[in-house]
Amino acid sequence: MPNASHYINCPQCGNQLPLTFQYAKLTVCTHCDSTLFIEDDGVRLAGKQSVLSTIPSLLELGSPFSYHKTSFVPVGKVRYAHTIGYWEEWWVIGNSGKGFWISVDEGDFAVEKPLDLDSRDVASIPSRDDLYLGQTITLWKDQWQVTEIDKGKCEGFQGELPKILKVDDVVPFVHLSGQTGQLITLEYLDTGIEAFQGEWIDPFEIKREG
Amino acid sequence: MKVKSIQCKKCAAPLSLHGGGHRIRSLTCEYCGAIMKVQEDFALLGQFKDQSHPDCPLSLGTQGTIKDVLFTVIGTVSYRSNYxxxxTDLHLYSETHGYAWLSYQLGHFTFTRRVRYLPSRNMKxxxxxxxxxxxxxxxxFLEAYQTEVIHVAGELTWIAKVGDTSILRDAISPPFMFSQEETExxxxxxxxxxxxxxxIDANFELEYDTHRSFVHPAxxxxxxxxxxxxxxxLIPMALSVLFMFFLTLLNMGNTVLSERITHSQMTGGLFVQDFTINNANHLVEIQFDNAYGSRFQVKDITLFDDTHEVFTFGKKLKVKSSTISSQQGTAQFxxxxxxxxxxxLRAITTRKWANSDRITPYISLTIKEGVMNNRYLKYLFYISIxxxxxxxxxxxxxxxxxWE
Known part of the structure; x- marks a missing residue:
């Protein structure tokens, strides 16, 4: 298991929960499955959620793995349903303490890191309604092709996450693909646009450690 | 992995769904060739008629491990190239690693998966x-060719039709092959x-003839x-060279007799000379060179001790042709x-010496003792090479x- 940076107690059952990620915003009690929002002044109980069914995966919460000589530890995951199935987003912490999202969709693995967008960056992102499949757009000086436009509905989550989520939350998103395997995900949320940039990774290069 | 069964919408044959994920688009009946659209309640899309079943040792539903990952054969597509x-491409599905293909061609298997990186040059x-x-x-770069679908069965992540074509461009770096597939x-x-x-035989628990009749590009x-x-x-080669080098240095031996035998030194065609051998531990070497074959022909060189013949060049010196212009020989014993x-030394005169000859013809003869033979080292060197x-x-x- 990864080293905990600090601990909190579940307000529902009193279970001591180690937090690996310093800036975790949400965690799920491993004992009573209560969802806990972690706020500056304490922990707030956000209700209970049904336990996510176990599906086979190369990644496992708390089990470190390496990819291209860098070690990661999955500390949280979210499962989304979309038009024809589901996919999972794993929140993993790298060697440096930085967090990344790894999308896993039937063997397609992509790693992305959240982008810090200023108002100019946000202004340069086209609205979702202006985008269509196959369209080539220029974003932040690079050319990207629109390869997916869909919505994901949150089916549940486990572990520590860097943002507040609720079951049944709907996330409209657009995937942009670059020429050499890079990709950008744009999430069009009620609170604003969030962007993530990363690349496809080969699942055969993911090595479980220990 | 859950296996679900349905009935073919065309021929009512029982069909198994082997658990390919949510990307599965079509199910093709392996019996009648009916194509059903998976995401529209297996609505009938069409039918492949007169499909010829390809030769492949793996069938739908077969499970096995490749690179330590468990895969299930969920569909098959057979192709024919313009050559x-x-x-046959077997469509594989793993719950952890997604989709891949296992291709079979006349005893050869290759494992293929989609990659997102691009080649450094335009393969076209x-x-x-x-x-x-x-x-x-x-x-x-290996080749570019056109493929045509000739048989489809089971679950696929796209809707394949018999007669669908695509262009493939392959580049090789055995055991890998990088391919560009271009469709419309x-x-x-x-x-x-x-x-x-x-x-494959072991990991998929098959029993088939693994004989391969051609070299696969990858x-x-x-x-x-x-x-x-x-x-x-490399070791005996280096050692034999090294020892031959040293033996060449040591092989000089001591000269116990060195003669330039002219016609005048012979009596009745015979040259007789005594000499002494001091070293009997190593070989004795006789070397002769008759550069004047048109004047002399050496017939025999023999060594005697007190009473017996010890060595003779004998047959080696027999002249088969009168046109021979020189004779040489080395013997170690x-x-x-x-x-x-x-x-x-016995020689015959083939043409008499004339007063007009400016050079006196002679036979060179040297006898050495203490000589070491490197013949076996040479054999070792040749075998090593x-x-x-x-x-x-x-x-x-x-x-x-x-490349053929």
Whole structure:
């Protein structure tokens, strides 16, 4: 298991929960499955959620793995349903303490890191309604092709996450693909646009450690 | 993995769904060729008629491990190229690693998966053997060809139709092959790795003839015994060269007799000379050179001890043709003991010496003692060279077949 940076107690059952990620915003009690929002002044109980069914995966919460000589530890995951199935987003912490999202969709693995967008960056992102499949757009000086436009509905989550989520939350998103395997995900949320940039990774290069 | 069964919408045959994920688009009846749209409650899309079943040892639903990952065969697509050869792609699904293909062609298996990286050069513009880089590895462009779907069965992530065509461009770096597949609407890249048929045999619990009748472009050259022999032969090769070098230095021996035998030194065609051998531990060497074959012909060189013949050049000196212009010979032999010996050289005069001849013809003859023979070292060197080259020669011919 990864080293905990600090601990909190579940307000529902009193279970001591180690937090690996310093800036975790949400965690799920491993004992009573209560969802806990972690706020500056304490922990707030956000209700209970049904336990996510176990599906086979190369990644496992708390089990470190390496990819291209860098070690990661999955500390949280979210499962989304979309038009024809589901996919999972794993929140993993790298060697440096930085967090990344790894999308896993039937063997397609992509790693992305959240982008810090200023108002100019946000202004340069086209609205979702202006985008269509196959369209080539220029974003932040690079050319990207629109390869997916869909919505994901949150089916549940486990572990520590860097943002507040609720079951049944709907996330409209657009995937942009670059020429050499890079990709950008744009999430069009009620609170604003969030962007993530990363690349496809080969699942055969993911090595479980220990 | 859950296996669900449905009835074919056309022929009512029981069909198994082997659990391909949510990307599965079509299910094709392996009996009647009916195509059903999976995401529209298996609505009938059409039917492949008169499909010829391809030869493949794996069938739908077969499970096995490749690179330590469990895969299930969920669908098959057979292709024929514009060169006339055909093969079967088995569509694989793993719950952890997603989709991949296992291709079978006349005893060869290759494992293929989609990759997102691009080649360093435009594959459309490459000629055979031109180099391109893929994921920092050098590849050689192999060929471009057109494929046509000739048989479909089971679950696929797209809706395949018999007669669908695409252009494939392959580049090789055995055991890998990098391919560009171009259809009407898209361009995809795949990485293929050659899989040892014995590994498929064991991991999929099959029993089939693993004989391969041709060299697959991605097939690595494997000759572990010849490779080991090649490596191992470097030691005797180096040692034999080293010892031959030292022996050449030591091989000088001591000259016990050195003569330039002219016609005038012979009596009745015989030259007789005594000499002494002091060293009987090593070989004695007789070396002669008759550069004037048109005047002399050496018929016999014999060595005697007190009473017996010890050595003779004998038959080696027989002249088969009167046009021979020179005679040379070296012989090494062992003697039992040191002591006094007699040399007898017998020669005939083929043309008499004339007063007008400015040069007096002669036969050079040298006898050395204490000579060491490197004949066996030479044999060892030749065997080592053959052993060393065997691997590289086999690999050369193997690679030649790869490009045929």
């Amino acid at each position: 006339g050869d055909s093969w 513009q490459l000629s055979p053997r031109e180099i391109l880089r893929v994921n920092d590895q050098p590849y050689q 609407n898209e361009q995809e890249y795949h990485l293929t790795e050659y899989i040892d048929p014995e590994a 097939q690595p050259f494997k000759a572990p015994i010849r490779k080991a022999l090649s490596k191992a032969s 062992k003697i039992k003991k040191a002591g006094k010996y007699t040399l007898r 053959i052993s060393f080259l065997l691997f590289y020669i086999s690999r050369y011919f193997f690679n030649k077949k790869r």
